[in-house]
Amino acid sequence: MGSLDEGHLCVEIENGMKLDVSEKEPETIAIEDAVKVLLQGLGEDFNRDGLKKTPLRVAKALREGTRGYKQKVKDIVQGALFPEVGLHDGVGHAGGVGGLVIVRDLDLFSYCESCLLPFQLKCHVGYVPSGQRVVGLSKLSRVADVFAKRLQDPQRLADEICSALHHGIRPAGVAVILECLHIHFPNVESVLLDSKHQGWVKVLVSSGSGVFGNENADAWSDFLGLLKFRGVTVDRTLTRDSVNHSWCPSSSSSMSKISSELVAANPEMVAAVASILRSLGEDPLRKELVETPSHFVRWLMNFENTKLEMKLNGFACGISDLLKPNGEISSRNNKQMHSELNLSFWSQCEHHLLPFYGVVHIGYFCPKGINHLGKSLLRSIVHFYGFKLQVQERLTRQIAETVSSILGGDVMVVVEANHTCMISRGIEKFGSNTATIAVLGRFSTDPAARAMFLQSIPDDTTSQIL
Amino acid sequence: MGSLDEGHLCVEIENGMKLDVSEKEPETIAIEDAVKVLLQGLGEDFNRDGLKKTPLRVAKALREGTRGYKQKVKDIVQGALFPEVGLHDGVGHAGGVGGLVIVRDLDLFSYCESCLLPFQLKCHVGYVPSGQRVVGLSKLSRVADVFAKRLQDPQRLADEICSALHHGIRPAGVAVILECLHIHFPNVESVLLDSKHQGWVKVLVSSGSGVFGNENADAWSDFLGLLKFRGVTVDRTLTRDSVNHSWCPSSSSSMSKISSELVAANPEMVAAVASILRSLGEDPLRKELVETPSHFVRWLMNFENTKLEMKLNGFACGISDLLKPNGEISSRNNKQMHSELNLSFWSQCEHHLLPFYGVVHIGYFCPKGINHLGKSLLRSIVHFYGFKLQVQERLTRQIAETVSSILGGDVMVVVEANHTCMISRGIEKFGSNTATIAVLGRFSTDPAARAMFLQSIPDDTTSQIL
Incomplete structure (x- = not known):
């Protein structure tokens, strides 16, 4: 099937404008080449x-x-100081x-230097004016x-904002508090063994200068007093030494043997990420960046295409035994609706190589003679389709088709997800999230059945994963 | 006092970059000239x-x-259709x-065509793919x-998004639901007479095409079923005819006689706004825009400088009678802390001519011999300083100084505000808000008194005004 869009001389850039390909800078081309290596390493055809x-x-x-x-910073602040x-x-x-301001x-996002994935943060900034100078709030x-x-x-981010x-x-002084959220590193092995993989690593850091130089200063009490009722509680003992090891889950020692082997077996992918770091103007030999390429490759290899197919086949073989009906096929009226809600998943957006994650809700009609499907089986199906390069629309359809192939019919799947690409790229829509629906069999013709299932989904499920 | 910033040949633009003044386009210069007329009309010195x-x-x-x-739209969508x-x-x-997506x-903002003020909206979009085409979510x-x-x-916004x-x-169809929030038009007269001025006009509109063309279609049930648990409830009877008059408070018939006279007395301001509309590429004679200049001027005149000073003087004359101590001045230990929380205010940012609004909390120590200040008096002080071109830092200080001049001393003021300029300009930080503090007398030397007052402020006060 051909690509639906024409005009290969022009490429779209973030703001919806067009860019002539001939204008591409060498750094952009170098990163493109590196990404092609990564896609190949994932067993994908980048064409x-x-x-x-x-x-x-x-x-x-x-x-x-x-x-x-x-x-x-000088360019930003210099024109926005007002005498007051x-x-x-x-x-x-x-x-x-x-008077504290x-x-x-x-809402901001940044890139983790330890693994090259974006992380989200809430930033609270305060300063105590001096010399009758105030700065434009923005x-x-x-x-x-x-x-x-x-x-x-x-x-370092907090310290750099504070210092600048x-x-x-x-x-007279500056105070900065950051609430940072880093995506966890799931991997196929651990989520299948242990259903309770943690979704996020959270860390709270602070930095102060001048009257905020001492963490016991009265100025901090005022600042924290005002932040308190925004849902922030800060331990007064928090100092810049309290986070003395990397927060990134990629640098934890719990890296599995399989992951290590996968990284070691793909030196060309590691080299490609190092080349990306160079293209961004960074030094891949800087102490904090030495391990970054292998961390990023380790993350990516969770979504390796071939590994996934193999496992899915092995898994599918076992299903038929589990599901032998203990009698004849029941009539439609003999079926009951079952649902399994809030199955968490992780996936990787194939358009941006960025994580998307959320929950899957599965509803199905099951003949009375068959016990309803176990949660662990449905969770396995969700993970099998999550751990590859995906788009949410396809993920939804594939889960529905697989559940349907097991049960022979009436299935409805709702996927609710947050897409990292919606916050870490041009549009930066922090609050938005995405829902997709697939309906098969009775659900595709019976609006009342769909409505019944939709009503069973609890409010605000996407925020539960945070 | 001189401006603190140097380099008048360069001006800052939204993204923190510098722009040479010689590059300014004629439309920009025309709007600048019009804004100078508006500032003069407000009794301000634009220098x-x-x-x-x-x-x-x-x-x-x-x-x-x-x-x-x-x-x-073609430029945005064309490169982002994927076969699926x-x-x-x-x-x-x-x-x-x-399968519905x-x-x-x-979170978006737009400009109200009836009054030229920005309004905020939450947008929910859905579509039912057809022809194996899906579009990139962003x-x-x-x-x-x-x-x-x-x-x-x-x-019209909903209809245009849907159609595009x-x-x-x-x-197979597109559905759009917009939750729009328009700032209300406060004015000095009404808020002094009636403390309960409404903060916002809310309206919910929808638009549908294809399978969403009929508001009773099953597709709407699915769409609304998924939105339900995001806090959205939509009346099924909602159609594009249900909002058949302008939602903008500027077009309501309740425009006071004083406001009408102010607008009529300032034809040069009305002409200046019409010139702004032309510079934006609009036709000021378009039916929906004919009244816009006078609506915008009416809004602006709430913040007229001279009117405000006059009223403040009249107000200040009356205070001393209210506050005669009925005995000698009490000693410090004889004072009690009082507080008045959540006094709502509206003001106009002098840097961007855009509203900022929120709540003021006032704490003070009052001699036992004097009854504590009435809420309506404090509210009047807040409004007097709110209704002018302001910055939040100055507003906070002025309220504190005035309350202090009445009570002779120990005052603390906290202002919590949302700034339209933080959402409707480059940074678009929808969730952010700003807090400023002024402390006088005992509050400036006694951290425990500050802490006590800060603790008395309820959580999440800024969201109460929405």
Whole structure:
């Protein structure tokens, strides 16, 4: 099947504009080449529909997502300092002198330097003005974003935002608190053995300068007092030393033997990621980046195509034994609706090589003579189709078809997911999420059955995974 | 006092980059000139610090915020259609055939064509694929944004998004639901008379094509079934005819006589807004835009400088009578802490001519011999300082100073606000909000008193105003 779009001389870039291919920079081309190596390593054909533009998309997203290397804080802050009189010394603090100013709940994302995956953060920034200087409020967000758009570690990110604002505004002090969320590293082996894989690594870091230089300072009490009622509670003992090892799950020692072997067996993939780091202007030999290529390859290999097919075949062979009907096929009226809700999944978007994750809800009519399907079997089906390069629409259909092939008919599948590509690329829609539906058999003709199943899905299921 | 920033040859634009003034387009210059007329009409000196760059900021923000006029949906969608097989006809719906795909909770903003103020919206888009075509998920958001970034009315916006996606994807049908929030039009007269001014006008609109063409279609049930648990409840009777009058509070008939006179007395301001509409590429004679200039001027005149000073003086004269201590001044230990929480306010950011709004919390120590200040008095003080061109830091200080001048001392003021400029300009940080503190007298030296007051402020006060 041919690609649906024409016009191969032009390629789409993030903002919906067109870019002539001849304008591509060498760094972009180098990243594209590296992504092709990675796709091959995953057992994929990078010329197949769906993957054709993936190398360019990944290159654009990575370069855009690390644009902070080229931005200067001075350019952002300098034009946005306003003289604002404050209270007289000795009387109190407010306005341009000593009255704390806080911007809370800034949604940002950054790239983890340990594994090259994006991570999400809520940023809270405060400063105490001095010298009758206040800064435009949006600049606090813009400055934070300059440092977020680099390969980062949470504590360094907090320190860099704090230091840059301190030098840019020259206030009495700056306070920064970051709530960071890093996707966990699932892998096929562990999720099949252990259904309770943790979804997220959370870490809270802080950084302070000037009147916030000492974590026992009164200024911190005021800052935390105002953050408290935004759902943030900070341990007063939190200092920049409290996070002294990498938070990234890729650097944990629990890397399985199978994963290690997979990485070792694919040196060309590791070299490709190192080349991406160079193309982003980083030094792959920098201490914190030495292991990054193998961490990223380890993550990617969860979604290896061939491994998945093999396992699925092995799995499918065993199913028929489990499901022998203990009698004749029941009539339609003899069936009961069953449902299994909130089966968590992880997958990798084939358009952007970025994770998407969420929950799957499966509803089905089952003849009375057969026990309903076990949760672990359905979970296995979900994981088998999740752990490959995917799109949500196909994932939904494949799960429905497989469940249907087992039960011979009436199946409905709803997938609710958050897509990393919706926050870490141009549109940055942090609150959005996606739902897809597949309906087979009776569900495709019976609106009442669909409505009954939809009503059984609890509210706000996507937020449960956070 | 001189401006703190140097380099007048360069001006800052939204993304933190610099732009040479000589590159300014004639439309930008025309809007700048119009904004200067508006500032003069407000009794302001557009050369004062804080306002110097306001004309350029407003021009840049308005042109950026209406960039949708120049964008083409075809450019966005065409490169992002992917072939994706679906279920066989007759078996069911999923994948590229008939399986509903929904993207929920997209945060967007648009400009109200009736008053030129930005309004916020949550957009939910769904489509039923056909012809084995699916579209990249982010494109649903990008297409919606093309039409949001124009002067709009909610129903037309929904219809345009729906129609554009239908023609771009050629699916079996498209459904769009928008939850729109429009700032209310407060005015000095009404808020002083009536403390309960409504903060927001909310409206929910929908639009459907193809299988969603009939509001009783089964496809709508599925779509609404999936939206239900995202907090959206849609009346099934909702159709495009149900919102048959403008939702904008500026077009309501309750415009006060004083407001009408103010608008009539400032024809040069009305002409300036009409010129802005022309510079954005709109026709000020288009039916829906004919009244827009006077609506916008009416909004702006709430923040007229001279009117405010006059009223404040009149108000201040009356205070001393209210506050005669009925005995000698009490000693410090004889004072009790009082607080007044969640006093709502509206103000206008002088950097962007955009509303900011939220709540003020006031704490003070009051001699035992004096009754604590009445809520209505404090509310009046808040409104007096809110209804002018402001920055939040100054608003906080002015309220504190005024309360202090009445009580002679120990005052703490916390202002929590949402700034329209944080969502309707480049950074688009929908979830963020800002807090500022002013402390006088005992509060500036006693951390325990500050902590006690901060703890008395309830959680999540900013969301109460929505």
